[in-house]
Amino acid sequence: MPSPKAKNPARSGGSPVFGSSNSRYDFMSLTKPLNRSSPPHLVQRQASDPTAARLRASESPTRRRGSSSSTGSASGQGIAEEDGIRLNPSFVRVALSSLLAIDLWMSKQLGVCACEDSSWGSMRPLMKLLEISGHGIPWLAGTAYSLYKSDSAAGQEIMLNLLMGLLLDLVLVAIVKAVVRRRRPAHNRMDMFATFSVDTYSFPSGHATRAAMCVRFLLAHLVLAAPLRVLVLLWAGLVGLSRVLLGRHNVTDVMFGFWMGYCQYNLVEMLWISPQTLQGLMGQLASN
Numbered sequence: 512m513p514s515p516k517a518k519n520p521a522r523s524g525g526s527p528v529f530g531s532s533n534s535r536y537d538f539m540s541l542t543k544p545l546n547r548s549s550p551p552h553l554v555q556r557q558a559s560d561p562t563a564a565r566l567r568a569s570e571s572p573t574r575r576r577g578s579s580s581s582t583g584s585a586s587g588q589g590i591a592e593e594d595g596i597r598l599n600p601s602f603v604r605v606a607l608s609s610l611l612a613i614d615l616w617m618s619k620q621l622g623v624c625a626c627e628d629s630s631w632g633s634m635r636p637l638m639k640l641l642e643i644s645g646h647g648i649p650w651l652a653g654t655a656y657s658l659y660k661s662d663s664a665a666g667q668e669i670m671l672n673l674l675m676g677l678l679l680d681l682v683l684v685a686i687v688k689a690v691v692r693r694r695r696p697a698h699n700r701m702d703m704f705a706t707f708s709v710d711t712y713s714f715p716s717g718h719a720t721r722a723a724m725c726v727r728f729l730l731a732h733l734v735l736a737a738p739l740r741v742l743v744l745l746w747a748g749l750v751g752l753s754r755v756l757l758g759r760h761n762v763t764d765v766m767f768g769f770w771m772g773y774c775q776y777n778l779v780e781m782l783w784i785s786p787q788t789l790q791g792l793m794g795q796l797a798s799n
């Protein structure tokens with residue numbers, strides 16, 4: 512695997528921009544002009560420089576119309592108007608780049624348990640405990656065991672749907688991770704247990720999606736006393752926070768993960784397997 516350090520010039524003073532050719536988040540110095548729009552001093556130079564004028568003549572017809580209609584200040588104004596139109600997308604790019612830069616900066620500052628000698632390194636075992644509490648394996652194993660042990664139809668229905676939700680979560684997170692392919696923060700130590708290959712990527716946090724989906728599920732289907740409900744919510748929040756403190760994720764990975772998990776629960780409700788549906792499915796399987 513290529514070293515993230517080697518590929519990430521953000522650490523050498525640049526800032527991130529969206530939409531690079533290989534569809535990953537890449538990093539580029541904000542002090543360099545962006546490809547698609549020229550800074551004002553270059554626009555001025557292009558208006559008077561014959562070489563630049565020759566080059567412009569080979570550009571799009573729109574550009575040629577703007578520059579050939581007049582000379583001097585009128586030509587400059589035409590170019591400025593065109594570039595004014597082109598500045599809008601780059602403004603969006605710069606805004607997104609800045610947000611991403613803030614995200615990277617905040618995540619680096621918050622990664623205080625990333626290794627034993629980090630400033631909060633002594634809290635690392637506690638953070639890893641939270642990591643295990645939100646890992647897919649204990650949740651899948653616990654749910655499957657509860658389904659097996661449940662002797663009421665209602666209990667079985669709930670556990671079966673939770674199991675389906677957990678599997679759905681694994682699949683959806685793997686798809687998004689494989690599409691976005693955002694690298695984990697450079698300060699992360701990849702010492703997580705039981706990971707898939709897509710788990711080298713960080714967007715979104717699978718722990719955050721699972722925590723958000725399971726919390727909504729538990730609050731909706733289990734009759735819990737108010738203090739327990741608060742505790743369940745607190746657990747999900749701490750799982751999310753621990754991902755950033757451990758340096759596993761950037762803040763936006765966790766925030767998006769919470770949102771995605773919240774939405775995933777709606778999907779579980781839509782696809783809910785009732786005893787009737789199950790009987791129908793079993794009947795169909797038996798008749799085939």
Ligand SMILES: CC(C)=CCC/C(C)=C/CC/C(C)=C/COP(=O)(O)O
Pocket residue numbers: 646647648651681703704705706707710712713715716717718719754759
């Ligand atoms: C039965 C089966 C397919 C179990 C797989 C459970 C498993 C290995 C889940 C992966 C959990 C994991 C390490 C997710 C990564 O979480 P992030 O928060 O770091 O994205």
